[in-house]
Amino acid sequence: MRIAVIGTGYVGLVSGACFSEFGHDVICIDMDTQKIEGLKKGKIPIFEPGLEDLVIKNYKAGHLNFDTNLQKAVSTAEAVFIAVGTPSRRGDGQADLTYVYAAAKDIAQNLSGYTVVVNKSTVPVGTGEKVDKIIRETNPKAQFDVVSNPEFLREGAAIEDFMRPDRVIVGVTADEAKDVMASIYRPLSLFQTPIVFTSRESAELTKYAGNAFLAMKITFINEMADLCERVGANVHDVAKGIGLDGRIGGKFLHPGPGFGGSCFPKDTRALFETSSMAGVPLNIVETVIDVNEKRKKDMAARVIAACGGSVSTLTIAVLGLTFKPNTDDMRESPSLDIIPELISAGASIKAYDPEGMKEAKELLSGVEFCENSYATLENADALVLITEWNEFRALNMDKVKSLMKAPIMIDLRNIYDPAEMRGYGFTYESIGRPTT
Ligand code: UDX
Numbered sequence: 001m002r003i004a005v006i007g008t009g010y011v012g013l014v015s016g017a018c019f020s021e022f023g024h025d026v027i028c029i030d031m032d033t034q035k036i037e038g039l040k041k042g043k044i045p046i047f048e049p050g051l052e053d054l055v056i057k058n059y060k061a062g063h064l065n066f067d068t069n070l071q072k073a074v075s076t077a078e079a080v081f082i083a084v085g086t087p088s089r090r091g092d093g094q095a096d097l098t099y100v101y102a103a104a105k106d107i108a109q110n111l112s113g114y115t116v117v118v119n120k121s122t123v124p125v126g127t128g129e130k131v132d133k134i135i136r137e138t139n140p141k142a143q144f145d146v147v148s149n150p151e152f153l154r155e156g157a158a159i160e161d162f163m164r165p166d167r168v169i170v171g172v173t174a175d176e177a178k179d180v181m182a183s184i185y186r187p188l189s190l191f192q193t194p195i196v197f198t199s200r201e202s203a204e205l206t207k208y209a210g211n212a213f214l215a216m217k218i219t220f221i222n223e224m225a226d227l228c229e230r231v232g233a234n235v236h237d238v239a240k241g242i243g244l245d246g247r248i249g250g251k252f253l254h255p256g257p258g259f260g261g262s263c264f265p266k267d268t269r270a271l272f273e274t275s276s277m278a279g280v281p282l283n284i285v286e287t288v289i290d291v292n293e294k295r296k297k298d299m300a301a302r303v304i305a306a307c308g309g310s311v312s313t314l315t316i317a318v319l320g321l322t323f324k325p326n327t328d329d330m331r332e333s334p335s336l337d338i339i340p341e342l343i344s345a346g347a348s349i350k351a352y353d354p355e356g357m358k359e360a361k362e363l364l365s366g367v368e369f370c371e372n373s374y375a376t377l378e379n380a381d382a383l384v385l386i387t388e389w390n391e392f393r394a395l396n397m398d399k400v401k402s403l404m405k406a407p408i409m410i411d412l413r414n415i416y417d418p419a420e421m422r423g424y425g426f427t428y429e430s431i432g433r434p435t436t
Helices: 010-021 033-040 051-060 070-076 098-110 127-138 158-163 175-184 186-191 200-231 235-243 264-277 283-306 335-344 357-363 373-377 397-403 418-423
Strands: 002-006 025-029 064-067 079-082 115-119 144-148 168-171 195-198 315-319 348-352 367-369 382-385 408-411 427-429
Touching: 002 010, 002 070, 002 098, 010 025, 010 051, 010 064, 010 079, 010 158, 025 070, 033 051, 033 064, 051 064, 051 158, 064 070, 070 098, 079 098, 079 175, 098 115, 098 127, 115 127, 115 175, 127 144, 127 200, 144 175, 144 200, 168 200, 175 186, 175 195, 195 200, 200 235, 200 264, 200 283, 264 283, 283 335, 283 382, 283 408, 283 427, 315 335, 315 373, 335 348, 348 373, 357 367, 373 397, 418 427
Parallel strands: 002 025, 002 079, 025 064, 079 115, 115 144, 168 195, 315 348, 315 382, 348 367, 382 408, 408 427
Antiparallel strands: 144 168
């Protein structure tokens, strides 16, 4: 199969590299010349474990190429994937589809022979139809079908998620398009991955429904964690207990400072907007959004309380800034709520993150960024752990304690054992676990 992928952001690049690993001939297109030239030299613009090796290997083998010119790639492709960004529109929270529609126009002008145009970007229900209309109006003679094929990649595990997905969702309107999509994903039949063919609208909605459900699970366990703290229960025991019920499942029940990232916040907002416009506002989704936003802000109050009610003269060490480990992505990270709140309460902040420092420096002002964990902890009055990077799991606690002015630790990801931390002499606070 010859495949063109428009957009070399997170989804486009991972999809392009993985399709080429499947054995297809892939050209990834982006308007950004610098990015394309960099990619040809093996320079990957995002941090994603395994991606660099995959790109370099398949580029050298000739299965994967990069170009700024869409014309040749589209005219020779059997399938063109639209993988451009769909950010939250300022003001109303709806997905901004400007880039998707612009890509549809560009594609339309260059189609030659029957081509399947695939929406890979996360787009609201009804977008497939609009893309179909744009292409038909721009190029009335074009032979094509528009398909919805949402991605379910987690940052930090994207290659694994693409190569071994739980399922592939494909929304189609014609058998010819179904055959092309079945050929593209045929390598997954080796693992008996279900390829679920649905209507285009169902596929579009499945992506949002999935993300909203997961966001709801996290929000549920986060609220449950607050209750556990009040009544002396342990949220991990409760999560395990309910998760063993096959109808609930144990994943996405880890409590924390609130979900962030490029998907859950944006997609829950967009789904709520879609549902409201359709006259069926999803109240549960609206509540998840509100509870999560409030939670991220409340984390600062939790830190202040752990420090005795005031941080105005204190230096606080923050470990972990990204919204989760194994990514350099800072989008909607809880750290962006917690740190400014602490600063406005008078605290001085020292911070470190293994991969997110570059982005963090652009987003957070008034923070002293440090070289590593131990430099961050030097002379700190308290430690706040925001992201559960592996390297924070194995800190030398004697050293940590000797570097800090006061042994106070607020672990917002529950990576340490409370009894052990108290054994080291820390005043240790975590989420949803008994304090004694
Ligand atoms: C998510 C979906 O998992 C993926 O299927 C979709 O395509 C894109 O959005 P991602 O945003 O990369 O992926 O990260 P994920 O691992 O799902 O975590 C999202 C947020 O939820 C993070 O802030 C994480 O810390 C938080 N989270 C996750 C929890 O707080 N508890 C959990 O148990 C799981």
